[in-house]
Amino acid sequence: MSAVRPTDAVLPGDVPSARADSRLVYWLAACVATTLLLTGASLLIGTSSVETSFGWLLTPDAQSALILWHIRLPRTVGAWAAGALLGLAGAVAQGVFRNPLAEPYLLGTASGAALGVTLSLLGMDASIGALAWTAKLGVTGAACIGACAAIALTILLSRGVLQTANLLLAGIVVAFLLSAVTSLLLLTRPDVWRSMQSFLLGSTGFLSWSGAALLGVVLCVCIVPAILLSRGLDALSLGEDTAQSLGLSLPMLRLTLLGVLSLATAAAVGQVGIVGFVGLVAPHLVRETVAVNHRQLLVGAPLCGGALLQGADLVSRWIIHPAELPVGAVTAVVGGVYLVALLWRRTRHD
């Protein structure tokens, strides 16, 4: 049939454009450079003064080595990995739900993690047996299990992953439900409320090498299937019917990507608590400046998210030095300002 078609097409406009690709490379290089700079700076900034830190770097002794290599470096590396995971999760969520306002926590992950942490903290006081159990699991493990349970509940309520609208509604219901349970539990125990706060606001202060390594492994595990399926997300951006007509298996695509989204978010929430806005803003920034397709977005958003959280971590340590702000508060302010700026720019264009 195709033999009848005209085949004499030798024309310019070869696809895809090389110009856009080189812009992307510059942009990604800038992200990596920022990350390296921030890593260097984060070694210098902490509770001690910068001069002291600089001295440590030049003449390392046992104590400074401990602080630099076992507290500051894992913290900044872990912050980068957590930010990268949130950026990736945000890009995947926005692609799967075909909504630029989708974010990593939209399946109830955040409230699930909060409930997990609350239960583990309450459990520590309840009995010796529970104490041993929660100690082994740790707060991060409890957060991760809570996040996964919330996602499972959301999928159960929406009866599968096929109906996007149902999934979003179920996510909202689960988030409210679990938050209500958490609030009720905390009402009875104000002392636990205080220790919960650092988790609820997000904190990079508890990151160790093992935590950073875990985040790194999860990042590698998540980013490979996401990029392999990026063409499916491109097709999905044309509409669900169109994607299906192109020969795509929607259930397979959705299930895999929701798995990636859940794993990435649960791992990040487990290590750094509920850090808002990074997962929403990072994909936006990349999309606004450079990325056109999902392959580029899924590479760019993690790099951008990593640099963002690393920067926020640095600011949270430095701004009220020698005390620290919760990193989630910093990301909320930065993210909020960015979104307002975006809004103003858009309304001015209209």
Place this chain on the structure above:
Amino acid sequence: MTDSMPTQMARAPALCTEGLALGYGSRTVLRDITLDILTGAWTAIVGPNGSGKSTLLRALAGLTPPRAGTICLRGRPLSAWSRRERARQLAWLAQDSSATNLTAAEVVGLGRFAHSGWLSSRKSDDDAAMRRAMQATGSLPWADRRVTTLSGGERQRVMLARVLAVEAPVMLLDEPTTHLDPPHQEDIARILRDQAHGCGVCVVSAIHDLSLALTADRLIVLGATGGLVGHGTVREALAGDWLSTAFRTRVDIVELAGVYLWRPALRAADPVAAELP
């Protein structure tokens, strides 16, 4: 019009339906639809709002399973084709193109998904098909532009190029001319006719505009009560006055210099009355 169509040889049915019933939930939209849709011809589906034009197209594309009856694609039941094979045989254009962030070339490239697969390892024949499709629709100049920056008419040409890039023997299009101004509607119609007559594709499209639908080769006329009023050439449809039956009101078609036109009953406004405040 009938004379310019390819010979009888090429005009085997590409799509057949037998006793088809379609619906959503508890509602049956169409029942007892039996059709033979021919290769090498442009078939337009017309009917009043809610008569099931989109439903029929979606079923033909395999997007909604039928309640009853069978659909055969090139002599083989639609459900017997594998997902990938079917996507190479059937190209589909949805009514609303969603706002995507991709460039025109990337959108057209997605038309090759069933050929090249997940890893987007485009081969030279994929590139050639993309270029042919963009050339046929005149969308090549916008290859590197994001689809969101194009006008409605330009965007629709890009979407059409994606459908053409599949190089499928059957093309199904749901209202490809809505939201376009009349000259752009004609451009799209011309591309569809070229595909049918020049390339031997079986083109099926729902068309809202009656005058435009009457430039097609054949008509499928659906009635307001969920049934098939008629299926045949435009001449047969006019001779049988199928449109009046379908719309349950008098539909007046006039012929003017070889063009069929729908004449509304509403006359032009009285110039004196129009000037009054």
